[in-house]
Amino acid sequence: MQELINRAKELLADGTVVRVLGWKKGDLPYNPEPHIFTSAQELEKDFIYNGFCGANLSKYMIAATKLEGKTLVFLKPCDTFSFNQLIKEHQVNRDNAYIIGVGCKGKLDHRKFAAMGLGDIAEISGIELSDACDRIHVKTIYGEEKDIDYRDVMLERCFFCKTKEHQIFDEKLLDSKDTVAEGADRFEEVRKIEAMTPAERYAFFRSELSKCIRCNACRNVCPACNCRHCVFDNTKYDTAQKANADTFEENMFHIIRAFHVAGRCTDCGECSRVCPQNIPLHLFNRKFILDADDLYGEFQAGSDTTTPGPLTAYTLHDVEPAAGLERSRG
Amino acid sequence: MQRIGVFVCHCGTNIAATVDVSKVAEAAKHEPGVVYAVDYTYMCSENGQNLIAQAIKDYGLTAIVVCSCSPRMHEATFRAVAEKAGINPFMVEIANIREQCSWVHKDMEEGTPKAITLMKTAVAKVNLDSPLQEGESTVTKRALVIGGGIAGIQTALDIADAGYKVDIVEKLPSIGGRMSQLDKTFPTLDCSSCILTPRMTEVNQNPNIRIFTYSEVTDVSGFVGNFTVQITKHSRSVRAEDCTGCGICTSKCPSRKTPNEFNRGLDTRPAIYIPFAQAIPNVPVIDKEHCIHFKTGKCGICSKVCPSHAVDYELKDEIIEEKYGAIVVATGFDMIDLHKFGELGYGVSKDVVSSIELERLMNAAGPTSGHLERMSDHKQPKEMVFIQCVGSRCAPDDRRGKTYCSKICCMYTAKQAILIKDHYPDTNIHVFYIDVRTPGKNFDEFYRRAVEQYGVDYIKGNVGKVTPLPNGKLHVHGVDLLDQKDVEIDADMVVLAGAIEPNPDIRKLATMLTLSIDNNNFLNEAHAKLRPVEAATAGVFMSGVVQGPKDIPETVAQAGAAAIKVVGLLAKDKLKTNPCIAEPDELYCNGCSVCANVCPYGAITYVDKEIRDHGLRETRRIASVNSALCKGCGACSVACPSGAMNLKGFTNRQIMAEVDTVCQ
Missing domain, CATH: 3.50.50.60 (FAD/NAD(P)-binding domain)
Structure with a gap:
């Protein structure tokens, strides 16, 4: 972590960048937050990079790269897909960004600590990238101490890590560690849902989505949700009140959101990570990714900055609409 | 608030037999904005039209809904009525209660409620209509005919006879098409070549016609009256201007084993060849795939024996760009x-x-x-x-x-x-x-x-x-x-x-020209009965088997029909443009380019523009629609995740209002 701080200080000092977008210590050991640092002192005091720094900083670069001067940003390998996608959609100004690709050994899921009765963390060690990856030592505010396996509290998404290679960067710091589970299939859950009968599937999603409190955390964190005004807030569109017509319409928010990010979602998994109600929102996106892969050939949003997405490009080999229909009939 | 008039047509018994039209008119009176509603036997008749015009004057209507047949039938009629009576012609909505209602239902129990819903939907939409103005565009007085068979030849001759310039693009080394391969023609048994070749010669000699053989259309942009077409002229490796057509090269060519396409592979031909005796132009072409010189760099006999030094292995494909007012597709079968x-x-x-x-x-x-x-x-x-x-x-x-x-x-x-x-x-x-x-x-x-x-x-x-x-x-x-x-x-x-x-190339061409094709690759007409030679894309016409199987006289008749449509278009100096085009809301656009990616007409570009948004003043990258290129297909408004792109006359709010009405 100190390497990151040192390098950020150097780049600030020599004028390469005028600000640093990174993670700041939270009020608790497990809730660091995205922050813009402007001085060496601030970096030394508050900068942090550990297993709880799951936040994808790419989206903050939309605003940051509009500012005067370059912004240094730390991006994990998976975050760089989002950054590329934002370049493709003309949302970030690459010239105003200095990207340090940071290594990653998988990020942690506080919910899993809580499930073990270790949610109220007072002290924790073993979660920095430099630590040998395997064991975490936790001490709770109640004085309970425990050694746990890193992988037992890792975010689900990290078991299906796309790659530990950064897709875009100016320089790289710290090495990554492999986290992919043996035989991991990121579409396994989707296939299970596909195998359900329509009635079961409807019940499943109704049950999951009924938990939604419309806090909009998923929308706010999603790098693909970068509209200036969301259609759900757009009074000129008349969708806002539509979505409030009944509880099902309310749930439609997530389905419409999934449609809007289809072909653009990099599967960064931030939606599910931030959902306070623990709704597996990433399943919608993965379903669309699987469908698009099947119908248009494999495509990973954000693997470069130019290839048009499957749903916004027309080629002679595109499937006929009937193919989708046949597919939905199984 | 609009002052809306609703006019319900009986269409004789076409509608009235399965829809209680008076109930529809009665229901309309309770819809927001409706100040007058009436039913009548034939709204499209002169009496019906007068009834609408009179109501517009008497009740000070600002918008009207006509519940009648498909807008493809009489939308233009009712728009003209509205315009004459002093309201903007785009303040007219048609509720299709015939094709989409009375014709598909058996009795009034089903027909009437559906007709009422369709009427309400149209009222909801017309409430949000705003007046639109048609624009104007110019017409390039030249036509392009794609395909040099009898269909293309006849179309080109008829257009040229009317005094307009025509270019024929033929993929093969000679014009003539399938008909040149036939022996005799039914039922008169005249010799196919004997009746075709005079037409080929006529085309060749007509000062209004240019022929691009061994050429392909590789890109099309623009719109009716103003197409820009890229034509790739494949290199023959023989300079046409020097060649005398003596044929010595073809007789001396040592590569003679290539199946002869003209004779359907029943015999062979040399690598440098003229497809048949009456070919136009009478200039050989080198088949590079089978030419010894192109394969090995050796040989070169044709170049040596050519008395006029016309063989040139270095000749490259040539790409030309030309503007056309109309395009005829005659790519055959x-x-x-x-x-x-x-x-x-x-x-x-x-x-x-x-x-x-x-x-x-x-x-x-x-x-x-x-x-x-x-x-x-x-x-x-x-x-x-x-x-x-x-x-x-x-x-x-x-x-x-x-x-x-x-x-x-x-x-x-x-x-x-x-x-x-x-x-x-x-x-x-x-x-x-x-x-x-x-x-x-x-x-x-x-x-x-x-x-x-x-x-x-x-x-x-x-x-x-x-x-x-x-x-x-x-x-x-x-x-x-x-x-x-x-x-x-x-x-x-x-x-x-x-x-x-149909020639399988039509798929590629259909994409370039945004034409619709059926399951068998035949082109779809704008209307199967009433517009049989017009494609759904304005300014594009069809002639010959590309539209459906037909014999020679039918093809020639259709070629003439396509030609008169082209001439009718080229004779105009100005065309009215559709005002129902896309319009970005600059405050909502976030410049993501999705709309530009999906636009089939290349009508959307992005500009950096200073935007004032609630006290904020900043330069933003936002979408800009070229009104001449936009066809109003609406693909952009569907693709825009922010709902910033609207189709005039079919705005997102209007569509949502319609959906809301249907779902009530």
Whole structure:
């Protein structure tokens, strides 16, 4: 972590960048937050990079790269897909960004600590990238101490890590560690849902989505949700009140959101990570990714900055609409 | 608030029999904004139109809804009425209560409530309508004809005769098309070349016509009246301006094993060749794939023997760009690949030929100089079997063939049978058929001549298998459905009347021209009955088999029809443009480019523009729509995740209002 701080200080000092977008210590050991640092002192005091720094900083670069001067940003390998996608959609100004690709050994899921009765963390060690990856030592505010396996509290998404290679960067710091589970299939859950009968599937999603409190955390964190005004807030569109017509319409928010990010979602998994109600929102996106892969050939949003997405490009080999229909009939 | 009038049409009993029209009018009176509602027998009649105009004046209407037939029928009529009566013609909405309601329902219990919903939907939409103004665009006074067969030739001649410039683009080295390969034509039996080549010469000599052979259309942009077309002229490796057409190069070429496409591969041709004697232009082309010089860098004989030094291996493809006001697609057809029909012996025995191969075998300029002979042993066949509908009229699940009737096969088979019987009276001819279809002037008389005068043996039934025998004969095993018995014939030659299909290049072209094609790759007309030569894309027309199977006189008639449509367009100095085009909301656009990616017309570009948004002043990258290029298809408004793109006359709010009404 100190390497990151040192390098950020150097780049600030020599004028390469005028600000640093990174993670700041939270009020608790497990809730660091995205922050813009402007001085060496601030970096030394508050900068942090550990297993709880799951936040994808790419989206903050939309605003940051509009500012005067370059912004240094730390991006994990998976975050760089989002950054590329934002370049493709003309949302970030690459010239105003200095990207340090940071290594990653998988990020942690506080919910899993809580499930073990270790949610109220007072002290924790073993979660920095430099630590040998395997064991975490936790001490709770109640004085309970425990050694746990890193992988037992890792975010689900990290078991299906796309790659530990950064897709875009100016320089790289710290090495990554492999986290992919043996035989991991990121579409396994989707296939299970596909195998359900329509009635079961409807019940499943109704049950999951009924938990939604419309806090909009998923929308706010999603790098693909970068509209200036969301259609759900757009009074000129008349969708806002539509979505409030009944509880099902309310749930439609997530389905419409999934449609809007289809072909653009990099599967960064931030939606599910931030959902306070623990709704597996990433399943919608993965379903669309699987469908698009099947119908248009494999495509990973954000693997470069130019290839048009499957749903916004027309080629002679595109499937006929009937193919989708046949597919939905199984 | 709008002051809306609702006019419900009975359409005689077309609507009134299954929709209680007075109830629809009564219900309309309770809709927001509606100040007048009435039903009438025929709204499109002069009386009906006057009724609308009078109501607009009497009630101070600002918008009207006409509940009647499809807007494709009378939208223009009612817009004109509105305009005359002093309101903007785009303040008119049509509720289609005929095609989408009365015609599809059996009784009033179903019809009336649906008609009321459709009326309410239109009222909801018209409430949010705003006046729109049509724009104007210019017309480039030149037409492009794609395809140089008889369809393209005739279209070009007719357009040129009216005094307009025309370019023909032909993919092959010569114009002439399929007709140049035929021997005689039914039912008059005149020689195909003898009637075609004078037309080819006319095209060549007409000062208004330019011919680009060995060329392809590689890009199309623009819109009706203003198309910009990129034409790639493939290099012939022979300079046309120097070549005298003497043909020495073709006779000296040492590479002679390439199947001759013009003779359907029944003989071979040199690598430098002129496809046929009357080719236009009479300039050879080097087939680079088979030329020894292009393959190995050696040889070069043609270049050495050419007396006018016209052979130039360094010639490159040339790309030209030209502007056109109208485009005619006349890309024609070919026979389907018959190798799929192995059970009928095609590709197994040389003596099983397609009917177009038979044309070449009977033609004086063909591989056998017009002597009918078997390709295996060059003997004259005595026993011949013709099999009809090979790949035509197949079941929908039959992947080998087509569901449609190829239309021309019955007649050309009768023609081929008559010609063979005429030349070789001792030949026995059997024709296996499903039906004999002879609608057309003098067609049935012609077929009956084959049966009655020439004694051709027509057998109603299918052939299951053609087996080559060791003695060189072909064992034909079929069935006679009338006599309910198996038929077995040992034939010397079998002729398959294969289905015809549109030139597969049409798919690429259809994409470039945004044309719609059916499951069989035939072009769809703007209206199957009333606009049969116009494509759904304005300014694009069709001629010949690309629209559907047809014979030569039908093709020529359609070519003339396409030409008059083109002339009608080119005669105009200005065209009215559709005001229902896309419009970005600059405050909502976030510049993501999704709309530009999906726009099929290239109408959307992005500009950096200073935006003032609630006290914020900043330069943003936002979408900008070219009103001349936008066709109003709405793809952008669907793709825009922010809902920033709106189609004028069909705004997102209007669509949502309609949906809300339907869902009430």
